[in-house]
Amino acid sequence: MKKAELLAPAGNLEKLKMAVHYGADAVYLGGKEYGLRAFAGNFSVPEIAEGVIYAHRRQAKVYVTINIFAHNKDLEGLENYLAALSEINVDGLIISDPGVLDIAQRTVPQMDLHLSTQANTTNWASARFWQSRGVKRIVLARELSLAEIAKIREHVEAELEVFVHGAMCISYSGRCLLSNYLAERDANKGECAQPCRWHYTLTEEKRPGLYYPVQEDERGSYIFNSHDLCLLPHLPALIKTGVNSLKIEGRMKSAYYTAIVVNAYRKALDAYYADPDNYVLDPKWYEELCKVSHRSYTTGFLFGKPQTGDHNYGTSNYVRSYDFVGVALSYDEGSGWVTAEQRNHFKVGEELEFIGPQTDMFCYKLSVMEDLEGVALEAAPHPQQIVRFPVNQRVFPGDLIRRAKDG
Ligand code: SF4
Known part of the structure; x- marks a missing residue:
């Protein structure tokens, strides 16, 4: 086939x-x-x-x-x-x-x-x-x-x-x-700003500036x-x-x-x-x-x-329950530590998820983290900073790291 x-x-x-x-x-x-x-x-x-x-x-x-x-x-x-x-x-x-x-x-x-x-x-x-x-x-x-x-x-x-x-x-x-x-x-x-998701009202031709709400619920209308x-x-x-x-x-x-x-x-x-x-x-x-x-x-x-x-009449907002926080760059099999590039803020104590082409999604609570000089970090202070931390399973370069929004 x-x-x-x-x-x-x-x-x-x-x-x-x-x-x-x-x-x-x-x-x-x-x-x-x-x-x-x-x-x-x-x-x-x-x-x-x-x-x-x-x-x-x-x-x-x-x-x-x-x-x-x-x-x-x-x-x-x-x-x-x-x-x-x-x-x-x-x-x-x-x-x-x-x-x-x-x-x-x-x-x-x-x-x-x-x-x-x-x-x-x-x-x-x-x-x-x-x-x-x-x-x-x-x-x-x-x-x-x-x-x-x-x-x-x-x-x-x-x-x-x-x-x-x-x-x-x-x-x-x-x-x-x-x-x-x-x-x-x-x-x-390929540049659509998706105005079909914006809020719309109704106006009568001879009454410019007078907007009649088209209201499906208290949040507005999402007719398109x-x-x-x-x-x-x-x-x-x-x-x-x-x-x-x-x-x-x-x-x-x-x-x-x-x-x-x-x-x-x-x-x-x-x-x-x-x-x-x-x-x-x-x-x-x-x-x-x-x-x-x-x-x-x-x-x-x-x-x-x-x-x-x-049709989604309820809201035009996206459902976004996870934040993408980093990408794995390398993994040291001896120590079980991963080196990663931070993409969004995350800190010690947070539960992270890892996923990749060869990695079935798994969770790990970040216990410690350090920079490449071995200085302990609570959180990576700079965008795209390279950090290291231990994980409980093998990961591969290119694996993604994310955190639940309420995590
Ligand atoms: S329908 Fe909405 S998403 Fe499609 S082209 Fe028009 S504005 Fe863009």
Whole structure:
């Protein structure tokens, strides 16, 4: 059985490395070049090259998004940019605009081209059309049920990619101008400020400045606020439709978020492929997804159109029950001490959790801590300080350290 690829977001180089270290088969990222208005973290070509080398050494692929709705001026310099991406061995381009697709096919004919979800492919005839235009992979719209995905699979040989995890839009992905209009940040360029989660009131045209509250409860209204997508419990059904790639959303999420979400899906996929007939979801994997900042979860459109309960009317806040506090750098087997880089404040006496690709989550109450000179510390005084402390189990470089918010 050809395994479905686990595809993770890479908002910057650190997140790319985290995603690959935690088991992503491929990552996708956006570049600074080609007139894209960059948000912090977008990659320069040399950074993409570094990411490609890092990923390829670990048998992972790198796809680059060029999925803006291109205006004429956006096409200036495109060919040079495409040639540069080809030169550094990028594995595929994610495109939504037919003109950009055409230019890419002429400029870098050997490059794999993926059709972005922003092209909103929702039926097999569209999928077949794009396949006939030489697209290798189609990233399907999020707004599809299992049955619809299976039907599209019946009609095309092109690879199919589906979203399994992350934020949901109240509009078709990429077809929303709220963020552009209210925050001058283009959702279409990966910069959405998520104004669909903001508070809204009602005004009557002839009474400007008079705001009628739209109040669902005492905290306000969240009329456009979707739950987050989570299809971890439904991976077998999704895989059986014949999809080729399972995509995690969230290039703007933290490196910790990327690592934990990739880790949970990696463990589930590995368990499934090891023994598909006897696969059962380990509740620990789902619990991990509840330990990152998220809105409550929904299955989106997988089992039909979302109903009232799939909308989060209660709050637009994230659930965030854990703080990411550090990364393990090395472990000394003789002494059982770990050397770690602090990322957030933590102190002696606190209960910490450790998790990594080879480390099943375990807890340890921090009894002592010191700096690299052996000076005892109650807490690390500087951001990103390197500290040492004993742990009760082996950990590995790259393992994450976190603390419950009430811990
Ligand atoms: S504002 Fe909301 S609905 Fe619009 S693109 Fe952003 S997340 Fe999606």
